[in-house]
Amino acid sequence: MPISDLPGPTDAVHDARARHWRRTRGLTAALLLVWFVVGFVVTWFARDLDFPFFGWPFSFWVAAQGGIILFVVLNAVYARRMARHDRRLADDASASR
């Protein structure tokens, strides 16, 4: 049953939901920061980050491999951590009933 359909948003449930949304935003902001640094900051300084890295110039490697692999990891981390947050919300909500 979706958590939002639970009867009666008591204060405790309300707080649990607010905490969940805070955690969601925090995680989103943190991951967006990583995304921004890899996608834009490293790219902006690409010409300076030119040192060799297993044959590739480093910034070439980031754009062709490192960055996009990190994007996959970032998505996986988000899915896992959010699943944990969801469980905590469900626990909080059922404990307060």
Added chain:
Amino acid sequence: MSIRTQTFAPARSRRQPRGPAFSRRLHWIYLAFGVAFLLFVGVMALLEHLGLPRRWIGFLFLVGPIVFYAGIGILSRTTDPAEYYVAGRRVPALYNGMATGADWMSAASFIGMAGTLYLSGYGGLAYILGWTGGFCLVALLIAPYLRKFGGYTIPDFLAARYDGNLTRVIGVVAAIACSFLYVVAQIYGVGLITSRITGVEFEVGVFLGLGGILVCSFLGGMRAVTWTQVAQYIVLLVAFVVPVAWLSLKQHASVVPQATYGYQLQKVIASEKTIQADPAERQVIEIFKARAAAYDARLVDIPAALAVERRGAARRIADLKAANAPQGDIQAAERVLARLPHDVDEAREAWTRARDADLERAKPLAGMPPHAQQFAGDPHGDAAARKAFDDSRRNFIALVFCLMVGTASLPHVLTRFYTTPSVAETRTSVAWSLLFIVLLYLTAPALAVLVKVEVFDSLVGMRFDQLPAWINNWTHVDGSLLQVADVNGDGILQLGEMKIGGDIVVLATPEIAGLPYVISGLVAAGGLAAALSTADGLLLTIANALSHDLWFSIVDPRASATRRVTVSKVLLLMVALGAAYVTAQKPGDILLLVSAAFSIAASAFFPALVMGVFWRRANRWGAAAGMVGGLGLTLYYVLVNQPGVRETFGIATPIQLWGGIQPIAAGLFGVPAGFAVLVAVSLLTPPPSRAALAMVDDVRLP
């Protein structure tokens, strides 16, 4: 909430399988499909060995998979709205990831991207970064919330969040605008591949491909499209990775070129230096410069130059006739005369174009930048070099931004995330999607480098009479893909004497690697799978925007469920025929417009979708104004600055680039403008309704 319950109350069909048992069954089905596909390739290889003509092999590679997709389409036929619009919301995360991968990877990703990387080196990596980074935005800001809302289309979400049909209609217009441009390009790709491989006319190829698209989407809607897309993903991945691994094995004894091509890149960098220092290459460049100068001289006094040309051609015909030359030679000379420009305007246009083409070929390394060099110009050089560097870096970043935000706004991709069973599975599903996309995107830059090694180290410097057979084959297929001519007459191929179109990099890889023809057929099947799967998703999005969002939500809300699906199917057919008709006209600048589709989608949808979840105060008027404002600014920038569009609409005002940003990245202005207008207008108008606020709170919970 009322809008939501009213529209999406279809009883969940209990008979349909779901859950872990369903996933296990899918594992077996698609494992069997994979094995069957490999067997099919094996049988084809055997038939080739036994002497079946190439044409037949190519034909079978196009028809075999399409018959299979059609089988899935027929098995998945449905009249149930939840099945038709969102595949019953029971697609497991892993399979939705594969389907999204196929939905996402178009003909441009499959055929075009490696070519772009070959031609522009680091510059092409903007597409790799942008098209993958966009999925982070999908996962973090959009997909889970859309899934929690649980509608059928993107305009559904806009209508529920922003109190009514105003934003829905704007959303429908924007969704159709960007999807239609995109689907025309896909059908174009289908026509191209079909006509190349089977030798039918392009127009016939378009309509044959259309049949392949329709058998998937017409009968079963999203349900059929989903299950064919999974199969198409398997085909396109195998078709892309196998030839590259094989080429790599032959070239530097590694079957995972993705891990080892750094060293091949070093070879390319070394060869670039040798080629730039080669006197013969310089000679070729001088010849092209001289040709451009000759056109410049003609352009000074066009009428006089035209008269000289005409006299010369006429004299040659007279000479040939007098010398009793063979009829063929005389006809050829007459054709030359007939092809001369008819008037001054035509001559100016033709000669300017010819001069620019020669100037283009007079650049070092055949106009390609050094492969690993980040951005053009030089930050420590003179003023011009510094400006070139700044412009190039700014445009690269702007393009990455637009492709990322555009990816997170394309309706046909976002709709896929309505089809998973839960919010948690949607999140996992985005991660799977990106993983499946990255498998191909890691390979494309490797392929570009491997082909470059092949061209720089083997081809360049070869004698013309010893060139490999594939060069001859492809110059005959299409001059825009490959041209070689001994410009300086030394009998040896210089890099400057070769003109390459990007698409050839993927299409000719099997031949470059000296692989059997069966692999060429495999590549064609993969390209076709990529184009078909994307076209399916796009057509469904357009047809559903018309039927579900316009017809049933606004015109006829009381239509029965079966009637809805029937009308959707009829509209789908009409949209498909319309798109095929437009494609058959071969619109010239369509590929440029497709790149603009990302900016259009980004500025129309992204601010309204994101603020709808993350800012409760965002209201109907703010969203509507933000969508129109952002979209308007993007369209204005493209209209004023894109050469092809300017020509079409006869715009004569001078090109005004803001900060040197190219029109392809117009979203760089449109997206922030959309956000700003949305916030300003929302704050100036009353807050959203209680229903809208309740919806925001609801989608924020898992």
